[in-house]
Amino acid sequence: MSKIEIISKNSFVTVIIILAVPIIVILPLVLLLEAGKIGGEVSENCSNHSTSSASPKPKPMCLTPECITLVHQLLNFQDPSVDPCENFYQAACGKYNEHNVIDGSRTAQKQQIVKRLIRDFLHKNQSSTSKSENSMKLLYEKCKEAKTIKVLGNQNLLQEIFMNIQKIGSWPVLDENWDGKKFNLNEMLLSLIRLGVSNFGFFEIIISSDAFVEIKPARNFPTRENLSDIISKVFLGNGFQPNITAIENDLREYENLQRELKSLERLIQTTPNRSLVNYLIFNYLKSVMLEYKRLPEEQCEGVVIDFLPRASTRVFVQNFLDKENRKYVAGMIEDVKMGFIDMIQESTWLNEESKKVAVQKVKNIKSMIGYPDFFEPPGTLDRSFKDLNIEQTDSYHTIVRKIQKFTNEQCMEFVASEIPLDPRQPILHANAFYQNTNFLAILAPVLDDPIFDTTFPRYVNLAVIGNVLAHEIGHAFDHTGINYDDAGQQRIWLTPEDSEEYGKRLRCLLRQHDEYDDPDFGRNLNGSKTLHEISADRFGVEAAWRTFKKLDLSNESEIVGFQNFNIDQLYFRTAALIWCRQRDTTDLQYALQREHPTNNFRVNGIYANMPQFAETFNCPLGSPMNPKKKCDLF
Template sequence: MSTYKRTTLEDEEVSEVVIEEGQMDGPEVGLSYRRLIDWNSTLIKKRSGLERVLFAVIFILSLVLLACVIVLIGNYQNDLSRTLCLTETCVQISGSILASVNRAVDPCEDFYKYACGGWVEKNPLPDGQSRWNNFNNLIDHNQAVIRNFLENKTMNVTSEAERKARKFYLACMHEERIEELGSKPLEDVIEKAGGWNITGPWDRNNFQEVLSFTSATYRATPFFSVYVGADARNSNSNVIQIDQSGLILPSRDYYLNASANGKVLEAYLTYMVDVGMLLGGQENSTREQMQQVLQLETAIANITSPQEDHRDEEAMYHRMSIAELQDLAPAVDWLSYLNVMFSPLSLNDCEPVVVYASEYLQAVSSLINNTDQSVLNNYMIWNLVKKVVSNLDHRFEDAGQNLLEAIYGSKKTCVSRWQECIEDTDSTLGFALGSMFIKAAFDQHSKNVAEGMIYEIRAAFESSLKNLHWMDEETRAAAKKKAEAIYNMIGFPDFIRDEEMLDKVFAEYEVLDEFFQNFLNFYNFSTKVMANQLRDPPSRDQWIMTPSTVNAYYSPSKNEIVFPAGILQAPFYEKNYPKSLNFGGIGVVMGHELTHAFDDQGREFDEAGNLRTWWKNSSIEAFKKQAECMVEQYSRYTINEEHLNGKQTLGENIADNGGLKAAYNAYRNWLMKHGEEKKLPAIELTNHQLFFVGFAQVWCSVRTLESAHEGIVVDSHSPARYRVIGTIANSREFSEHFACPYGSPMNPIKKCEVW
């Protein structure tokens, strides 16, 4: 190895620097370094002592300067790491948010376009879909998880209920067998019902029998619906409940507003005729008789209460005996009918029922008595046929494509068969599927975090009660008591984790290799389950949503909020997301469901889930005044020049507004307790602003014109755009953090606030 000497600025002593072999290329390199050193040494020796001191000072200052630069760079990087979240998750979500926003839009002018403009541009409607949003993305993900369980035989399917779910799914996927059977399974059902005048001979004196057969045995709903649920005035017991029903199209408006819905009515009649002919009817006769059925449905629509008038529980609730029901609507032999439905129970005239549409039942009874028996028969059988016909071969699905397109603006033919089959399996054995789903996609951490967030949001909601100027102190205290009593159900009902209990739930449901028959068996099974529930108290384990569902709900009779495992995922919640996004996502959903306990319907139920007047009259009147502000606000909004129905959507609008406020206050409280959190990189938004952007981007959505119209007519929720704009416009915190000018579209002079 070779060595060389180097001069330092501090003295002329030489230090040795060792150069490893292979770092230099031999003697010539070494010689050149020696020459350089010699030259420098000579140069320095020629300088005066003062000059050499100056050289040393300059050299030391240079080192100090270099050190300062290095320290500054390090401090800058440290400052960035202290103020910015630079994890992989934060970088990814930053990219997603930036791709979804439209920075060219002023957020104070149109916050939905600002938050979702980029998303809408990048997400055209997929084939076969009438609308698309972040819910659909998550639904697809959940279905893919379940599909893997159902199709992968190596997956651990341990319970008999799970095996039934797999068998049901595979029967649905066995299209060759379905095609082979054709219409025969449904023709056999019609024959058991006594025939159908459209396809062959029928028994003219069997109205009562056909009514029982179609609705009691196979759960169709001609004329009215019958079900079992908690008695609204005594939530600890179940009772038979009866309500208006009987329409095939999504809403009464489609029948009654022919000028706006002529295309739908024409497509519906064509579909009715096509199905009748596929089942053996002759074209002219089938068309004539189906036209009569359509006229009867239109008459039923005419006596059906509009959705916005069917919201006042106290006004609708009528408890009576079967004997009194018989006097109210004598066209039906109610005791005979209900005994068939609730077999093997034996009911008598004193059995209580709760009627939610007494005027409707009176009117429909009169309609039945004044309608030809053949038309009644055709209508009841058609009601059953429409319920089950989609489970037959492809001809029947093809027959419905034009009707789907007329109502929703898209055909179903582009939807994958496996997705349809998972939806069908979820509708029958959803809790068995849920058992599979939570094994693969849900962890205890998510449940624990969700419980903590609910506690924080409930605390924020309760705290805000004291600021409500319109509520008296006695009612305020009762409202706080109700909020404290709300029960949280998160992820899944406990019984699905117990194989023995899960198997017991579905023990009497027989699943075969025949897809159509599996549905008939399920209808019969669900009727038996309903009969068993009548004498049992309501159960918290009885959820109306399955675990993989991307949704949530509030139950007024149980005073509980339910969040299935399916929604506790991105974009609503992700454990590594900033708290601003989690509170703006699942936090707002939680606040939304909690606020439902105090919307125009939920407020009528007390902390125990009983329907009673627990508010002082002054607060009831003040509530109605506050709510009317929202009715007027949302009724001014339009989609394709069609106004929203602010009365129909009132409950959801109250929940949207209250949910955003509660979630934001909970987030603000979290910051006070834990300190400011790191920002996302490249976004140039404060975390408070990010909360609102995260909330808005949950609702980014596209849909067809027809689907938008259907939503206005049918949905109790406002369209996605106004779930954002309507709520934001009432938020003082939003206007503060985005510095929106007073009187701008997103900061109007008049704001509406209920909770």
């Protein structure tokens, strides 16, 4: 073959490539735009009651990766065979399980993404001068090591546990000369605090949302399971022969004491000192067992996030979050507040004085968006870590105890207003919360795709994160929040007549929830547990809708595949996405203890109360999504 022939053939290939590349690039876009027509037709055919409205002139199209992902979710999660007026949750989310492998909703998926991002950061072998980052990496390393050991067969760990027991105080089963008259309960409790303990079995120390120290009955009393085994192992691992009979007798006293803890003061005065000592030490041993029992199931990045939430949030914010998102959401909060104010002022039953207090409460809500401003100045968080001294030679158990002690000390600084955020608050979660101090927190993972993105059209962001914001503000007026004023002070500000009417409206929602036929649990749900959540939902969807209807949509970009779709229907469809999840296989008894209603109810049960939903989808009166009896709050 001649040189000329080779060049000619190569030139021919080059020409083909040059011609093919634009086709390869343009073809998917053409198909996607064409899919817009199809998507519009499919979406319109989801319901016999839908209406479409053509745009008077072409609008910009959102073609960012985030918007394309949204199109995928809207088109693929839906079940077009279901009439939205019969079962809107199924119509919007019916095929969600065909496209997702993670149990739970999109927020659960986001939480898994956050964990992976933190894990990737921790795996990097980059040196750091940040004490908080180095603490995270060391905890992660020791957690991975701890996963490989057998707790009851590790000599070093058993000796470490024994040394901590000696720090707590003299143990009767080991001290033949133990004298109950020398026992001092306060000294033993202080020794436990130095080990980082806050749950003492008798009671636990809790920091309330309004920065008060509360002493409450201990939650999750430990059981006797495996205690006899670990006690024997600790003895043998430290050169002592266990007295099985004495240990069993002490364990029986321990169980009896658990059952009698309802009257704490009388109990402490009448219980033998030996039993009190054993109870505190056994409770410590049980906490050690639980500490290691969670490791096989728990990912170590999750352990780091749980134990060091502020440091983990700082890493996420600095490496994975666009800080401009905070400004955007700050504006949305103000818009949603106005939606609430409109709703309050248009109430047909609230007294004018009650309206004034309610409006002032909305106006005075303080907020934290993503993370506290406390995090902004370089080195600020690291300076707060100056008292946490963990070493490479420390075991996982020692590091956890040091972190717990450090966290307890930080809690006291929070109470003294020396730091602005409760160090125990799990702030690196795809979540938001409202506290009765009239404080709203939107956590950093929520300020990110798929829950929020600055490239989404405003009506999309309002449908998703706007409803999240509105729900949390709704807690300001749930059956607990209604008893706090704009300054976060507990005060009854509704008139007696208003209180009576408010109670009637809450009971309407409660009955509706208890009579709801949930596809996973039937008519077995307990509204008394979820009332604060379903009332916040009801307030929230109303306020978010009002905010949406005020938007100027004339210059908003459109979503591919939904150009000809009714914008009000698209709003509800998008809002429902956050609640899509696989079938809930939770045990009924556990489900009855949850504070949140099922995702199915949060769509069907709540939207069925909205006349605006029925009007949007032209649902016949008396259909499941347009019942004759509706529950309204304000």
